[in-house]
Amino acid sequence: MDTTTGPKSDPDQELSRSQRRRRNDIVEAALKVFDRDGYEAAKMIDIAKEAEVAKGTLYLYFENKSVLLEGVIQTAILPALEQIGGAAKVHTGSAQELLEHHIRIIAARQASPEMKMLIRLMISAPEQHAQLIRFFHGHVVQEGLELIRSTLRTGVESGEFRPDVADMDPLVLVGSHVYAPVWHNLFQDEGPLDIDRLVEDNLKMVMSGLLVRS
Amino acid sequence: MDTTTGPKSDPDQELSRSQRRRRNDIVEAALKVFDRDGYEAAKMIDIAKEAEVAKGTLYLYFENKSVLLEGVIQTAILPALEQIGGAAKVHTGSAQELLEHHIRIIAARQASPEMKMLIRLMISAPEQHAQLIRFFHGHVVQEGLELIRSTLRTGVESGEFRPDVADMDPLVLVGSHVYAPVWHNLFQDEGPLDIDRLVEDNLKMVMSGLLVRS
């Protein structure tokens, strides 16, 4: 006989439909409150109210505040980022086309509200999120940069790109895009970032630079 | 003028030499602790210990924790940023040289530890730092971008730059540099950012793009 108490007992699979919904409500409420107040200042009672459950209910689904944050990241943030990036691998074409594709993907990924919040959480309390940061660095940042890097090399090999760009730091190609979540966090009130225009301008510069051709 | 009240009464003028020193000790201690722990997690007692004063003394110089943070920003962070940027205005030369100069200045400014901390503080609690963010946006970000923008126009007018870069979003020219403080906050443990190489690669790309010239 299963006499375990709550949904916490089997964290991954065996939640009933209504429990999954409840868990999701909590995650979304937490996402909202963490996003609004930051992790430290966020109050469990506010998350509970936002999710329309009692305070104790939060602890049926998440061991404590820190685990709830992990849940938010695992359930709401990382999947959202991966979805965006999913298409990156199925493209073919010239190195220039490929590079353009990658840059567009990366820019789109950075523009998501999840990325905005992820950046905020990680910067707010890096010590407490060391694991998350390592994961993010390895699986989002480095992976994205590596995509650029390999495309640069492909382009050099194919003769499309100048030889000296083979070991260019990929960050210079996407710096303005990875900065987008920071902009969103800080300057949304001062005026939005025109992502599309940024992408086009970035591509223009990346491909041709600024100088007139002699 | 009333001189019977404490050092708080007139923040700029009426401090004795020793009071100014004391105030400075506190600001530096606060800078260190805010940087290490973040604003929310920073404890007043730790700042007091770091400054080698009693807890109550903090409140003789700063009304409360939030005001202390403002003091840190006004006293230690913003001046440091302006110092770096100070040289920006005294340059002459070709548009290309000028642009290179500005980019180098901006990159250097972003690399400073003060910028790292400023970004962290603002992102951690944007609501509480709305004023600061507005100031930062107006006097650091927009000013820097405007510098780039006007140089782009100058270069177009002088025929150095292609005509279509006149309206280019300046952020694409310095995105990887303004991202540096974020990188420092998050990924210092995973490996440093080679700022110098980033600048050179950035300049290379900015000027010439990646494509081989036909």
Added chain:
Amino acid sequence: MDTTTGPKSDPDQELSRSQRRRRNDIVEAALKVFDRDGYEAAKMIDIAKEAEVAKGTLYLYFENKSVLLEGVIQTAILPALEQIGGAAKVHTGSAQELLEHHIRIIAARQASPEMKMLIRLMISAPEQHAQLIRFFHGHVVQEGLELIRSTLRTGVESGEFRPDVADMDPLVLVGSHVYAPVWHNLFQDEGPLDIDRLVEDNLKMVMSGLLVRS
């Protein structure tokens, strides 16, 4: 009689066979957990798990935690004590033999695990167990002491015991035995109590004292 209500309605009579079994499982589980953790620290969920029922089921049989404790005492503890003492009344013989018999009975009774637990529960929360304590005092302690007292008088009357022991406090005859449950609660880890030897030594002393006979 109303039979629509649950098993709680009439604690003695109207339980089906399976309900009696269920009730017993709960009482035994509670006994174990109360004994292990103490009343305050004992968790209802642990008792439910131990009894292999759901938490809510506990409340079908016992109104609340306190009533459950009463149930444990009434159902499991007191009967066990009376069983041991049951034989006390059927003895005849010399006062010395009778006294020896009573002391052995009392010693055995005190050595039981139920007594250990009863003492712990009563001492942990005397205010909440005032009724139980009164019952225990009246029906176990005083009854036992009275048995000793009357035997002392019998022995004095019969000339077996010295006259001045007629109104001796009976506790001095069994103090080391009634202390046994305390010892078990506190010092079991430091080494067991040799009850049999204690009884023999006690009897030796009780009968003859320590002094050599002149």
Added chain:
Amino acid sequence: MDTTTGPKSDPDQELSRSQRRRRNDIVEAALKVFDRDGYEAAKMIDIAKEAEVAKGTLYLYFENKSVLLEGVIQTAILPALEQIGGAAKVHTGSAQELLEHHIRIIAARQASPEMKMLIRLMISAPEQHAQLIRFFHGHVVQEGLELIRSTLRTGVESGEFRPDVADMDPLVLVGSHVYAPVWHNLFQDEGPLDIDRLVEDNLKMVMSGLLVRS
């Protein structure tokens, strides 16, 4: 400059007069509340009110509830017990006199309110007080029993006591006295224990037993 915060920083020596008084107030308040409610049920806020300080003040003097308990034991309970026992070592005389002296000392020690509370605390939560119990067993119980044991041997050697009492378990000589704190915890409402009479009766029995001398 000493910028440490509170009196906790140097737990043993350097408390000012008023701090010592404050600490003592808290210990006494805690003693009272622990005694009244038991450790688990005792509330920090009640202790604070009893000591007429704010809740936070408790934590200036004691790290947490558990440490406060240790403080109560170290400061109020153990010294009280040792005071009573202090005289035990300075006695000389016949073995009989010595034994009587020791028994009186032990009886007096057990009768103290501190002992009552100590027993309650240890029995209520033995797992959490394992260290205290070991200390108590080693330094109070065994030491007391050893005193009896060695006196018995002395008496046997001197010919005062019968030879067969040399290995007698000392607990049988003082069982009714060490039971006293248990009695006080449980049965104070049902009638007090007449300690003096208990001691006299105990001595009478210990020396001469009950039987008439042939």
Added chain:
DNA sequence: GATGAATGAGGGTTCATTCAT
């Protein structure tokens, strides 16, 4: 001015109890 002991509001967490299924 400087100190640091004292304050007490506030937050995270636990767990006895309830009640819809």
Added chain:
DNA sequence: GATGAATGAACCCTCATTCAT
């Protein structure tokens, strides 16, 4: 009847702030 998810009162502890010395 049986279940266990949900509830929310209660409690420990922290720490920004105050104020008597």
